[in-house]
Amino acid sequence: MKIVFLGTSAAVPTKERNTTSIYIVTTNGAYLFDAGEGLQKQLQIARLNPIKIKAVFISHMHFDHVLGLPGLLMTMALMNRKEPLTIVGTRKLFQFLKMLNEKFYMDLTFGVEFVEAHQGSVYENKEIKVVAFPTIHSTESYAYRIYEYKLKRKFYPEKALKLGIPRGPLWNKLQLGNSIILNGRKITPEMVSDPPPPPVSVSISGDTAYFDELIDFFKESDVLIYESTFSKELENKANEMLHSTSEQAALAALKSGVKLLVLYHFSERYKNTKLLEEEAKKIFPNTVAAKDFMCIKIEDNDISTIDNIEKCE
Template sequence: MELYFLGTNAGLPTTQRNVTSVALRMLEERRCSWLFDCGEATQHQILHSPLKLNRLEKIFITHMHGDHVFGLPGLLSSRASQEGTSPLTVYGPQGLKAFLEVTLSATQSRIEFGLEIVEHSGGLIFEDKQIKVEAAALEHRIESYGYRITEKDRPGSLNMELLQEWGVRPGPEYGKLKGGESITANGRTITSGEVLGPPKRGRIVTILGDTRPTSGIHPLAEGADMLVHESTFTREFADLAQKYYHSTAEQAANAAKKAGVGELILTHFSSRYKDYEQLQPLLEEARAIFPNTQLAVEHQSYPIRSAQDREKE
């Protein structure tokens, strides 16, 4: 499970950065990717990435500002043109369905795969055996949401040495034991409890839409292994951030510290910061409060590590 950034800029693209979009890659866990926001030219960014449109299972929109949705109709149309056949669900706030239906209809775009559009107002919006997604309102000029993606606990590791000692070779029996079943091998009944370690805690990643500091951030981010938080300005422009319903790097770091997250990724940078070097003050500002902070860099992967994995490093 990892994040892959396709766009990190706020409002307008620059020659260095595209507007907002980030993919959650879960190839080992689900053999698919999910997309969070889809600013203009996201599909072009995907052409320069390892992502595949036919592996795209879900899209989550945080809010309906253009720099977060203008790339969506084109991406859906391209997916259909590339013979994508698997169903796709798009989640987002009120207005998403009308935006897509009018745009796709006016352009006579033929979407022949199963497309479901789900408008929500927060709460639990998706759950299956592996994962659940919750949303909560933030504080922006329009309705804006953050998403909390929780991976459910996974089975522990098998005691390979003990299994080999008992003459159980790798094969279907391993899968049964991982699934909690008992097996019989060499006249011996082996229960999963004898050879299976404690469950591995599922990872949690929180991805926020545009927002000013607000109490709604904490329940979304509490205990998350990774928090993606907008960081449009440095503290020098705190008044501007407040006026336009955005956050500074310092405010993002304070939210991460309060929520006890594992890692903080800053994104959604003002175009006043032209290149990576000019973004360093945001990084320094955040790290002074929350040291485990990184800047989101486009076409770079960020593995989502559990607390156990981080402790091993």
């Protein structure tokens, strides 16, 4: 799995940061979490193809998370997209999309399946599952957690050879969990392989005040991407505006036992996010402050942070 940050600013874009958007690449597709204004330009700079996006998940109806969506839909239509697109979000998002369709000549070339966000599973295909959890914010808002299933079982070639199974497509079938018949004998995947490793999971907070129930939802994620609108000095302001501080983000990471914390959604007042990163690191050392076009790669048990998408192959 690869996570690309296309926007890491709260409320307004800055010279260095676009408003919120995260693009996640899996083995067979791509998924977009929030769609801040200016998203299309960011996709182009990052050389990411919008057609590959299978589903879009919008946390809530604040401008900095949703204004990039209309343009993206139109571009997909201009590219003659045929594959249906799933959009997950609140009822207000559905009304917004309906209004756009009525007021503009959208003429989409593909079907849109709208799923109203709710607590629990909101999207699932063979490869991934996404679950949602309501957060505490000034409008209905959701955190999302994406799981990417590992489809291939751990395969033991020596066991297969011992059973006389020739190298080739039969190995592949068994590795994907199917039984085969060889010379009238049934061979099950268990005879030559172990179950696939557990799914990789990434949690994204969206906008939220800090609260304990959210911790359970993030429990043991490989990566937690958590909003850090303010530094700890402005904790009162964060509580009042139903946002979080870098310290609260670190507390969420510590209590939920994640492997890596990524801070994002910074107030424009922080030209440099070093301070926020340092505050968080005092509580949860494995923390990094996101930058636009930063990329995180999760391979097997290895999580690496790469500063620039160009080096993230």
